[in-house]
Amino acid sequence: MKALIDFFPIVLFFLSYKLTNDMFLATGVAMASTAVQMLLMKWKKIPIQIMHWMSLVLIVVLGSMSIYFHETIFLKWKFSVLEWTMGAAILIGQYVFNKNMLKILLGHELHLSDEAWKKFGLMWAGFFIFLGTLNIYIAYNFSDDVWFNFKLYGSLGLILVFAIVQEAWLSKQLPKDE
Structure with missing residues (x-):
């Protein structure tokens, strides 16, 4: 179950980009799915490691910048x-x-x-x-x-x-x- 939750945002990011060819949409999907990943881990009582927190912060900050600046x-x-x-x-x-x-x-x-x-x-x-x-x-x-x-x-x-x-x-x- 943990492996599935770990790869959840990555898979959705790649699928959304391959299906739409829109990096900004895929970035939004990655941001949302990473937040959902953290909620799922908390709900399932799976330990949230520092790499999960770093990934969340980086995808939210850098993803938001990508979408806002369209870059x-x-x-x-x-x-x-x-x-x-x-x-x-x-x-x-x-x-x-x-x-x-x-x-x-x-x-x-x-x-x-x-x-x-x-x-x-x-x-x-x-x-x-x-x-x-x-x-x-x-x-x-x-x-x-x-x-x-x-x-x-x-x-x-x-x-x-x-x-x-x-x-x-x-x-x-x-x-x-x-």
Whole structure:
């Protein structure tokens, strides 16, 4: 149920754009469905994480700016800001607070050395920063349709490939009995 609720705004955003080819309508749908997502999570007593709150604030602020100024670039920034925030959170956690965010999230499932956790965190931080930067590059240099298709297919494809590479790397880092 949580996965369905998590993807609810994304699916509605993509469907509304594909059906209408209207980025501003799709932005309004994304804003409304993200608010509904939060209400559903509260109603179903699903914990609302900081990323949900960030996503809500960013879609409302940047989505409103996109609609008000009739300029899609504000919406396109949302994705980069989220990616950069995740990358920065990993780096700040690791180097400022001496806490590995991925170890905190996944440490109960993965048993890695401290050095492996550090490398794992750096790889994901770098990937998030790369993805946010690539998003902005495409947003400023290509049409809305190209950007949209990149978000739908390209970024998801890159995440999948990166996750597979990470899985292969992790398999070499885990103790032999796991």
